[in-house]
Amino acid sequence: MALQRTEKRGMEGGGASYGPYFDPDYDSLIERIHPPRVCVDNETCEDCTLVKVDSANRHGILLDMVQVLSELDLVISKSYISSDGGWLMDVFHVTDHLGRKLAEPTLIRYIQKSLVVERSGAGPGEVRTCLGKLVGPGHRLASEHTALELTAADRPGLLSEISAVVTALACYVVAVHVWTHKQRAACIAYVADRSTGRAITDAARLAHIQDQVDSVVWAHQGPCERRWVRVFGPFPGRVHTERRLHQLMREDRDYEAGPPPPPAEADQFAAANIEVRRNGWLPSSSMGMETRVSIDSWMERGYSVVNVRSRDRPKLLFDTVCTLTDMQYLVFHAAVSSHGPLALQGLRLDLCTRNRPGLLSDVTRVLRENGLSLTRAECATRGETAVGTFYVTDAYGGGVDPERMVAVRREIGGSVSLEIKENPGWPPIKKSKDPSPKRRNRSLEEDRPKVSLGSLLWSRIERLSSNFGSIRS
Template sequence: MDVFNVVDGDGNKIRDKGVINYITKKLESDASFMPSMRRTVGVMPFEHHTPIELCGTDRPGLLFEVCVVLANLHYNVVNAEIWTHNARAAVVVHFTDDSTGCAIEDPNRLSKIKELLCNVLKGNNDLKTTKMTLSPPRFTYRERRLHQIMFADRDYQRVERAELGKDKSSRPHVTVLDCIEKDYTVITMRSKDRPKLLFDTVCTLIDMQYVVFHGVVHTGRMEA
């Protein structure tokens, strides 16, 4: 069971029964698990589209250039998302054949796509740290996959090197305590707040082969 405490945009409890009924109806209709993952948020079956992942140096217009290349080849971009951090970028794009609406399976066409998109990434003169794949895991949440790409790129290490000479008090403070009576470990972290902080924290623990039972985040004006 997942329990969420929800407030409106002003931080007030939701009391409008129409809104509550709408939320309930949407959650009940969208709730789906394996093997019916087609309606799961952020997950799409790969037989209906071609997925591509890119990782390289960030620059203005990178996602736009990727989509232009695909559009010029008469492919339809179903969805695309880019994460950037420390001058690095991770991109996930799902696209189909514009004429058939299906995934592209022809090896020659896929090779052409890879060649042209590699040329886009070469614009940064950064071939050593550029990565691209046309065959990511079969079922993955898009944001989860973007986190994995950035983590594999070790983008966080650039921050560690940059902050070696800075005041350590500004760095995140992490404590780890064993809760013997409940047979689990409690991790407490204080850091500067930012978007997706809790998401990244949970993903990192999972990547380290830990099982997360629950997590809570409290945020102030600048701190979490």
């Protein structure tokens, strides 16, 4: 992956920095003259769909592309990214989580409209992903509701206590997203007034909610543990929720926990890919892989080259591009290839029931009382229906006892539809004949130069940020 760092010019620290003037409307004008061309190709490859994008280049456009594919619950198995001057060409190999090509016309149309500048202002319609999630303009809550954001030490029952406080303050949770990483937790909850169903805008009430939530979080914090709690009223242009979670984790400096990953050598990528292919997509081959990151300077081009090897997982490319974009780096060229199954994230619970005050508090309380920990959660309301997905482990991050899940189902019970699923690895096992030795060897040789993009760790990049080359003026 070849990177360059963007430079911000202007008045900083009381000193003047001079540079050429660029009209702020220039980039949007170029996009309207040369709008992105999006091609969804189902003919070239037998086992995946190719999404090809040609577009005028701008900072953040790669993140926009990957964000659209990620929020549709699509898996990117390979990607080729290249930009030359003011133009870029990207190719993504994608399937859904069941390993199927993209055949639904509404899904293809959504991708095309989301990636193309709409001159008429009409955006894409609503679409349902393979995991049952609704995506579309009506389900973007960031700019319409009151947002509660927090980072704190991860512990069992944190989400349960927060939702209980929100309920006690005559509010209800419209949607919530929770991430955990290295004993730290980040949460974004969109809340509304219980009596009116509208966003809360009164400054005094917002401050009261913030104080009450902060008190609950503080009550269980250690003497040196950090926390951050803020409540914001609705405003347009709020950052995409999952990208905002990345920013919260970065500001919380979750990457400081644990040692940096060991360096990755170029030949390790080919060796890792070939070994996984020989093992026939065995989960153990992926789960045992450790993360390796290395950063090298390409002085002749003014680039820095980042090599990453890691076990794969959902939205890995999105996470990596988020990291680089927020650190003000541009990806000029990249080759991404994943082999083997995705890392498991815990037992998955899908919930669907009639919405009512205190529902989230009750469900998370049952999980807490049964000794379960959340690794990730996404919940939302659709009219009078509440839906949610919870990834759970035991208190030590291990598997969940089936008898404990029986108790959870019994306690939640009632009119609640609770589906318990093993979170399967990806790609799914396909029934096909083994290729001939000659064809298998040729396939392995083709895979040799391709890079397997893994989890780009903040610690490694920040400690070596001085190695990155700057854009030459």
